[in-house]
Amino acid sequence: MDRDLPTFLGLPEDDDAAPDVVVLPLPYELTTSYGQGTADGPIACLEASAQVELHEVLLGEDLPAGLRFRTETPWSSEAGSLLEQLDDIEAFLRPWCGGDVFPLSLGGEHGILPPMLAALRDHPALGGDLSRLTVVQIDAHADLRSELDGEPYSHACAAARALDLGVGRLLQVGVRAHSLEEQKRIDDDERITAWFARDVMAPSGGEAAWASLLDALHALEGPVHLTFDLDGLDGTLVPATGTPVPGGLTFWHAIQAIEGVFSAPKATVISADVNEIARQADSPLTQFTAAMLATKIVGAHALARREGRWSAVGDAQQGRRTPLPRKTFSSMGND
Ligand SMILES: [Mn+2]
Numbered sequence: 001m002d003r004d005l006p007t008f009l010g011l012p013e014d015d016d017a018a019p020d021v022v023v024l025p026l027p028y029e030l031t032t033s034y035g036q037g038t039a040d041g042p043i044a045c046l047e048a049s050a051q052v053e054l055h056e057v058l059l060g061e062d063l064p065a066g067l068r069f070r071t072e073t074p075w076s077s078e079a080g081s082l083l084e085q086l087d088d089i090e091a092f093l094r095p096w097c098g099g100d101v102f103p104l105s106l107g108g109e110h111g112i113l114p115p116m117l118a119a120l121r122d123h124p125a126l127g128g129d130l131s132r133l134t135v136v137q138i139d140a141h142a143d144l145r146s147e148l149d150g151e152p153y154s155h156a157c158a159a160a161r162a163l164d165l166g167v168g169r170l171l172q173v174g175v176r177a178h179s180l181e182e183q184k185r186i187d188d189d190e191r192i193t194a195w196f197a198r199d200v201m202a203p204s205g206g207e208a209a210w211a212s213l214l215d216a217l218h219a220l221e222g223p224v225h226l227t228f229d230l231d232g233l234d235g236t237l238v239p240a241t242g243t244p245v246p247g248g249l250t251f252w253h254a255i256q257a258i259e260g261v262f263s264a265p266k267a268t269v270i271s272a273d274v275n276e277i278a279r280q281a282d283s284p285l286t287q288f289t290a291a292m293l294a295t296k297i298v299g300a301h302a303l304a305r306r307e308g309r310w311s312a313v314g315d316a317q318q319g320r321r322t323p324l325p326r327k328t329f330s331s332m333g334n335d
Contacts, residue, residue, distance in 0.1 A: 008069050
């Protein structure tokens with residue numbers, strides 16, 4: 001294995017032991033609007049993670065806090081078409097979606113979301129039924145377009161394709177750049193609840209709106225996937241991400257949202273991703289911010305384990321896992 005690759009948080013790893021948390025770099029970039037560099041983002045985030053403090057206040061101890069971390073060799077694909085690349089992402093992720101380990105993916109543009117959810121479909125908590133899954137999406141954009149420039153699998157359509165796959169519920173947080181088509185989808189699709197940035201971040205009344213969002217997160221039930229698009233944060237925090245947007249969440253809003261999802265007493269966060277990471281050249285701010293969020297996700301997951309909101313299910317497997325043969329993602333929407 002290529003151990004020149006950075007490990008998550010710079011911690012030593014044992015390739016032969018069954019991990020508790022697997023970090024899955026997905027350097028995928030095909031359709032990002034005008035940013036460059038999401039293909040390099042996951043590695044930049046891993047490199048920056050070595051500078052993150054290991055102390056997790058939620059746990060009162062340092063990470064890894066008794067957990068075994070595994071940083072997987074980054075996904076790659078020789079496939080020529082976009083759909084085949086997405087199929088390869090599903091095949092790469094699915095061996096880690098059996099419920100015995102917590103998967104955290106690092107992207108890569110947000111187009112990774114639909115194959116990520118397809119890979120989760122057979123998770124024991126879902127049993128083949130994605131309608132049991134709630135997706136919490138932190139994002140400047142609704143990602144609900146039917147297509148962008150003729151491409152239905154664009155990052156700008158990721159949430160729409162997730163709903164097409166049958167996801168039961170979608171909570172969006174921080175949306176502030178969306179089209180009329182997307183607003184209508186939010187209004188008309190009863191699976192979607194959007195917490196717009198103009199409400200939760202408003203100078204007047206924002207605090208109450210934010211509190212009601214936290215209440216909604218606390219009330220989550222059942223299996224949850226958290227997808228954190230870096231541009232959900234205010235653009236000043238993540239200037240290198242593909243489409244930075246002003247008016248987004250502060251760092252502490254993001255932390256409260258993550259901790260809120262993982263502490264919901266009736267919910268189990270079965271997987272998570274941080275996406276649209278890109279390497280900032282003039283400062284480590286973007287990749288370090290991404291690494292801080294990834295670390296918070298792992299810390300909040302560790303607390304969920306400790307407090308009984310997450311338990312390993314399925315057979316614990318040893319060591320690294322081989323990607324499955326390319327399978328079904330691209331045909332799922334046609335069921
Ligand atoms: Mn997005």
